[in-house]
Amino acid sequence: xxxxxxxxxxxxxxxxxxxxxxxxxxxxxxxxxxxxxxxxxxxxxxxxxxxxxxxxxxxxxxxxxxxxxxxxxxxxxxxxxxxxxxxxxxxxxxxxxxxxxxxxxxxxxxxxxxxxxxxxxxxxxxxxxxxxxxxxxxxxxxxxxxxxxxxxxxxxxxxxxxxxxxxxxxxxxxxxxxxxxxxxxxxxxxxxxxxxxxxxxxxxxxxxxxxxxxxxxxxxxxxxxxxxxxxxxxxxxxxxxxxxxxxxxxxxxxxxxxxxxxxxxxxxxxxxxx
Amino acid sequence: xxxxxxxxxxxxxxxxxxxxxxxxxxxxxxxxxxxxxxxxxxxxxxxxxxxxxxxxxxxxxxxxxxxxxxxxxxxxxxxxxxxxxxxxxxxxxxxxxxxxxxxxxxxxxxxxxxxxxxxxxxxxxxxxxxxxxxxxxxxxxxxxxxxxxxxxxxxxxxxxxxxxxxxxxxxxxxxxxxxxxxxxxxxxxxxxxxxxxxxxxxxxxxxxxxxxxxxxxxxxxxxxxxxxxxxxxxxxxxxxxxxxxxxxxxxxxxxxxxxxxxxxxxxxxxxxxxxxxxxxxxxxxxxxxxxx
Numbered sequence: 001x002x003x004x005x006x007x008x009x010x011x012x013x014x015x016x017x018x019x020x021x022x023x024x025x026x027x028x029x030x031x032x033x034x035x036x037x038x039x040x041x042x043x044x045x046x047x048x049x050x051x052x053x054x055x056x057x058x059x060x061x062x063x064x065x066x067x068x069x070x071x072x073x074x075x076x077x078x079x080x081x082x083x084x085x086x087x088x089x090x091x092x093x094x095x096x097x098x099x100x101x102x103x104x105x106x107x108x109x110x111x112x113x114x115x116x117x118x119x120x121x122x123x124x125x126x127x128x129x130x131x132x133x134x135x136x137x138x139x140x141x142x143x144x145x146x147x148x149x150x151x152x153x154x155x156x157x158x159x160x161x162x163x164x165x166x167x168x169x170x171x172x173x174x175x176x177x178x179x180x181x182x183x184x185x186x187x188x189x190x191x192x193x194x195x196x197x198x199x200x201x202x203x204x205x206x207x208x209x210x211x212x213x214x215x216x217x218x219x220x221x222x223x224x225x226x227x228x229x230x231x232x233x234x235x236x237x238x239x240x241x242x243x244x245x246x247x248x249x250x251x252x253x254x255x256x257x258x259x260x261x262x263x264x265x266x267x268x269x270x271x272x273x274x
Numbered sequence: 275x276x277x278x279x280x281x282x283x284x285x286x287x288x289x290x291x292x293x294x295x296x297x298x299x300x301x302x303x304x305x306x307x308x309x310x311x312x313x314x315x316x317x318x319x320x321x322x323x324x325x326x327x328x329x330x331x332x333x334x335x336x337x338x339x340x341x342x343x344x345x346x347x348x349x350x351x352x353x354x355x356x357x358x359x360x361x362x363x364x365x366x367x368x369x370x371x372x373x374x375x376x377x378x379x380x381x382x383x384x385x386x387x388x389x390x391x392x393x394x395x396x397x398x399x400x401x402x403x404x405x406x407x408x409x410x411x412x413x414x415x416x417x418x419x420x421x422x423x424x425x426x427x428x429x430x431x432x433x434x435x436x437x438x439x440x441x442x443x444x445x446x447x448x449x450x451x452x453x454x455x456x457x458x459x460x461x462x463x464x465x466x467x468x469x470x471x472x473x474x475x476x477x478x479x480x481x482x483x484x485x486x487x488x489x490x491x492x493x494x495x496x497x498x499x500x501x502x503x504x505x506x507x508x509x510x511x512x513x514x515x516x517x518x519x520x521x522x523x524x525x526x527x528x529x530x531x532x533x534x535x536x537x538x539x540x541x542x543x544x545x546x547x548x549x550x551x552x553x554x555x556x557x558x559x560x561x562x563x564x565x566x
Contacts (some may be wrong), residue, residue: 059451085451095495096316096444097504103444110441111453113434116502142499143444158448 010073012037012082012166012198013058018067020053026222027053031067033217033226035198037165040189042209043202044233045219051202052088054219055168058200059085072165084159084197088170092151094144100154101139104129107158129157132191149180153187160191167192169201173208181208188212206233207254233257296410296477296520296537299421303473304486304512306425309432310470311491311512312505313463317443322359322464324484325374326471329355329381331480334405335388339395343417344405348472348480349424355381356468360461408479410520410537424469431466432505435459440501478516478538486512489545496556515544 011034020028027050035041045051056062058069060076069076071083084107105118105126118126130136133153138146143154152172159167169188173181189212192199203209206216206229216233217226218241225232225241232238233255235248242259249256314323333351334344355377362373392401404412432439442449442456450456474483494507519541526535 061450080453083451085448087445087447087451090445090447092444093316097312097495097499097501098440098444099499102440102500106437106441107452110437110449112437115433116437140499155448 009037010070011035012039012072013200014070014073015054015058016068016070018054018057018064018069020050020057020062021065022053022062028057028064029222031224033224035166035200035215038192038196038198039214040192040199040209040212041201041215041217042206042213043200043217043219044204044206044209045202046204049219050222051219052170054224055085055170055200055202058168059083081162082165084162084164084167086152086155086159086167086169086172088172088202089174090155092144092146094142096142096144098143099140100135100143100146100150101126101130103143103154104135104139104157104161107161125161129161132160133157133187147180148175149177149183152176152180152184156184156188156191160195160197163195164197166198166200169199171202171204173203173205185209185212206257210255229255292411292413293520293524295413295415295418297517299413299418300410300477300516300520300537300541301513302421302425303477304490304516305509306428306470307474307483307486308490308494308507308509308512309429309505310466311487312494312501312508313432313439313443314467314487315491315495316440316501317463319370319467320484320488321371322374323467323471323487325378326352326355326468327475327480327483327487328385329378330472330475331405332381332384332388334475334480335385335392335401338392338401338405339388343414343420343476344409345417345420345424345472345476348475349469351381352468352472353465356464360464405475406479406481407536408475408477408482408538410477411523413476421473424473428466428469428473431462435462436502439463478519478541482538482542485542485545486516489542489549490515493545493549493552496552511545511548515541515548518544 013035015031015033018028018031019026031054043051043054053062057064058076060069060080071080105122108122108125109116109118127136130139133156135150135153135157138150143151146154156167156169156172167188172184172188176184185208188199188201191197200217201209206213210229213229215226216229217224218232218238220238220241221243223241225237233248235246238246238248238257244259247258249258311323314320330348330352333347333349335347336351337344337347358377359370359373362376389402389405438449438454438459441452442454442459446456449459471483471487474486478486490508490511491504493511494504497507498504519537522540523534523537527533529535
């Protein structure tokens, strides 16, 4: 199950007994899972299940009521260079005077004070990164004028240029058409395996991630189940997680999660199962 | 070229002649407004910027009452207001307008009282006009070093926090994930804004300072897709409008015998004209081929 783990090295991410309360409501209860170096993990759950909250806790933007997050075996520091982050649905103002390449460069030194002076090596790194996400063609365009898929690629480059060992992506596939969806998944998977970066990508649908996913962390009712797709996305495991009966149905290489005895259906779009 | 511009580049430029002071102070203040204003527009804080100017009138008119330069009153009042706005909740987009509006209302009440006292108690009828519409030709040259210091402070904050400010203006979420102290950067910017607005309030007036803050920056954002370049263009437009405005106001003494037109009128009109011309020409270009 931990195929990518190097024996003896700590997991890149270890979430231990995390509980989170927001405005008097418990969003996450006793959440436990780990991600080994270089693993591609899907964080799956419906809207409002607590995926974004969990990512924010991992980033240190939200304080848990209990539990701890270890990054590479150490307590997470506020500005952790080991973690890159692509937030959900950020609205980039078309009037903002910022080119795609400027946003990528800010991934390198956006937290630094003082006048910007970028070395030749840093400029070359920006070019490489734009190349790696196939964004060279629109590197000089204003970020606010790019399409959703193009913005997503620039934001991925922004997150990856500081050479993190774990990349968090919050619903990067939301609002994308099916083709851009596949492009983003393939791009992230390719870069992650090339640069040996672990990925935690949140989505409400497991199907687009099936071809590339090493592990799934399924969130429901404030709790998680983690393991391989075969272990977690099953009628037994998900029924236990949801606390009532759900059916997991395989139809033409797609996985459908269907609530038992009532009509609510988690709709999943097409993709290939392994 | 009118003869009045001839001594501009001669020795004695920094002497006490009102025109020289107006050109130096006006130019510096316009440049500061351009640099700071670029981020005001990018951060969507135009309302806060304008409100700070109006709020400052309470300080400016109070300064008149006790006989010191309105500049000190503006700066003190604006810094207090910025602090209160930050505490009430300028961080949240909606709380921001709310906080600004509440502080604005309270301060305008004070301004009304002080301006009334200015005219009744000390019979300085010029106070209201000076505070609201500026007094660029009446600035004492002793104030130049003070204005220089405030200018360095405001520009320094923006330039030194340029990258964190840019990233948190684009997306606070992205910035805090990158390790930017978003709140601290926001407070720093608000201080720069408070100082910049105070400076333009004493030159072209509290009511009109928004024009110098927003106009050149808005024009610059139409012309470039680079933030650094936008600040340079905004500063240049502001300086050009101010110097031309001073020149025209000086000349206007000859248009109607003995009564010059106010500088502020010319500056604001020029800023507006720059924007209009840019908007029309860029808009026409964009119509022909979609600019990215």
